[in-house]
Amino acid sequence: MDPDQYNRVVKAIGKRELFAQGDEAYAYGALLAGCRFFAGYPITPATETAEVMSELLPRVGGTHIQMEDEIASMGAIIGASLAGVKSMTVTSGPGFSLMQENIGYACMVEAPCVVVDVQRSGPSTGQPTEPSQGDIMQARWGSHGDYEIIALAPNSVQESLELTIECFNLSEKYRNPVFLMTDGEVGHMREGIILPDYGEYEINEREKPQRRPQEYVPFLPEEGKVPRIANFGCGYHTYLTGLTHKPDGLPATDDAGIHTQLVTRLCEKISEDTDKLTKVEELYLDDAEAAVVCYGITSRAALYAVKILRSRGKKVGYLRLITIWPFPEMVLRSLGAQVKRILVPEMNLGQLFHKVKEAVGHDTEVNKLSRIGGVMHSPQDIIEALKN
């Protein structure tokens, strides 16, 4: 993106320093990352993102469509993305469930796109206005078949903006849908934020194929495991299908070898880069004997609690997962080798808790601390749980 375009976005937003909601920050981050297409369907607590996009996208030369439902929304952003436009949609649990089939399609045709799930209390329509972290496992396993996904979780409004940019960067780099797994608390929370300067964050643009049109093989990586996209209408012949396909894009559903090769590559392009993709925040861990492992809004209570415990001389550390998927297994494994106890507070009945437990091995005690029903943990909850 050139500085002019960037400044056009900043101008459309109006101010550099804002007191904004998480929902608004996803929109700002998307626009700064170059997102110029949004399709969505309103749902509490995610609607504000669509509101901002509907207002600002036309001003920066982009398109906002309100679709008839979430299935169509996901379909629309896949199409727009493959036509060369950075695209995203925003929803909450019920809509995220409806998107699951097209998420699998996006993985299979390797369409870069960003899906923000502002999690609310489920299952089903549950408590529409109450926050939760109940879709964490769904993000990994919601669509059928074997696939891998990238998912990030912000814990502040500023980080909401930054991680949305990161989601776009990763989706372009890995040619995969990327999820921002946020929640109704961060989504509706207002904090002071500062829009980054031009160049402050790297913004990845889609790389064009190096091969000429007649030599282009749509699903044959020119290097590494990620093939380059020839956007629709740019003179290259391309073929897209959710069916198992050969490197030329044409369906080949009878050949076990082709399927194995394709699906393995789709998984490995992400799983092999787990270390590169892993982002965590580590505090007070050096001498820690116990640690809180957390993500998203829950980490705000956790850090507050850890600081209080530290002031009382307790050797408690703090590990916040910013990357949820691929799961940062190695980080947890080494934490497990260091501390005796791990507490995993989550606004669900214990979802990532299982992954933490699996990763740290059997010699570290791992406890969950669940809160459902829309009320987040208090620091006191966490302090009490660590005491026992």
Add this chain to the structure above:
Amino acid sequence: MKGNDKIRREYLSRFANRSYFMQGDESVAYGSLYAGCDFFAGYPITPASEVAEVMSAELPRVDGYYIQMEDELASLSAVIGAVWAGAKGMTATSGPGFSLMQENIGYAVMTETPCVIVNVQRSGPSTGQATKPAQGDIMQARWGTHGDHEIIALAPNSVQECFELAIEAFNLSEEYRTPVIILMDGEVGHMREKIIMPPLDKVKIRERKLATGDELLFGGELIPPMAEFGVGRFIHVTGSTHKESGIRDVESQQAHHTLVTRLCKKIADNRDRIIRFEENHLEDADFVVISYGATARPAAGAVLRARGEGKKIGMLRLITIWPFPESKVRELGARVKKIFVPEMNLGQLSREIERFVKCEVIPIPKIGGIAHTIDEIYSALKGEV
């Protein structure tokens, strides 16, 4: 919506004690008819369409209803509605349709609607290999819909077992008032084997508990009674968080906590009653193969061959996938040296097994639509035992 039981019994009596050579898809349909299924709504998809075919032919003959809907979302909705009107309902699909059903699965969980969803798994993601079998939706069955929930899922490995587990699925769904998923795969679904259908009166059917007065329909006990639309009592059904009466209460943390933990507990606390598995040669085993569905067939062959060579290897076949038989797996893991897990996916249940055992877990994944051969599993075992 409820079909006439006399007509159903009379019609089904013709199958009693007779043997047939049929597909798993057909067998799961007949099992459902035996269980009392009188409503089917679905949308055709390979390799599950044969379930719908049988149901479309047979349901009218047992005074039941068959509807082909416009898509899979509508199919599960229709089933849920019919069940609240008194029917026993089911649908059948494969991966892409199963993904589309995820929102309504959560609705069925939340509204405690008994129903059966057959997923004849094919090779994914997306439309993948439409005609090829897979076991790639194992984790999706557990986690595919948003929010905290528990689910029951069964995996048959033969045509006869498709029949039996269809009955079991209906029984569990009625008993626990929850959707039950039959995780078949294209291999079992399209395979033909001999099946003997029992006399109807030899089949144990567990019926839903119905309210006799104005009992609470969504609380008061772990599994509250149901009521039917149109019988004169007030019923309020919502996917939103609700009180024990069924009336929406979406702001109370307590109401949500009470509801969702009960929904989870009614399955989690009854694990031991729900869970079924088959054990072979485990008494002296130092090594064990854990398998399920179609893969369990070649796995059993490989185990037999290794035992023939004097290896102390046994097999655990999971019939219930969810709730996961963790205490059985934990117990095994504590006494064997290695666990092998052949699956027609990139290693889904093997990760689940790893969580509960300290011994080494060796996945034997295979994708691409061709089932493991005995040789393949045997050679994977051979170097390790």
Add this chain to the structure above:
Amino acid sequence: MRTEIRIAGFGGQGVVLAGLLLGEAAIRDGKQAVQTQSYGPESRGGAARSEILISDEKIDYPKVIEADILVALSQEAFDKFRPAVRKGGTIIIDRDLVNAEADKVHSAPFTKMADNLGKKVVANSVMLGYLVASTEVISAESMQAVIREKVPKHTIDINLQAYDEGIEFWRQEK
């Protein structure tokens, strides 16, 4: 220093907007602020609340632990959140909507004052004037500037008037 403010009432009273304006004003004062909200699916009538934390440092936990200031605009809100006020904390109520009994509270007829101005919905601006004047938690100027900037254009004057009346009411009562 971390100041915790909770404004609670029912939907339609402008509880969330008041929180937003307070947070904006705090930012304008060069402080850190977080505002969170809780409300039901109804647009009017259901319980609503807004929490604002103001601090000179980065704010970890974004929710009220023990309120330094409670603004209660309904009896239900008062009864529910009164116990969660810090010892020595400030309680502000709409005296026509809340019966605080013997409790030591600041009270003013926000809704009635707004009604007298001809627009009941500006009760939150009256309340903000009173809150800012009585607690000095943020500067009166920042608050005024933020109201000017954030409320719908055709209501700027009446909101500012309401705000001033809130300040004035505190001065006279004091």
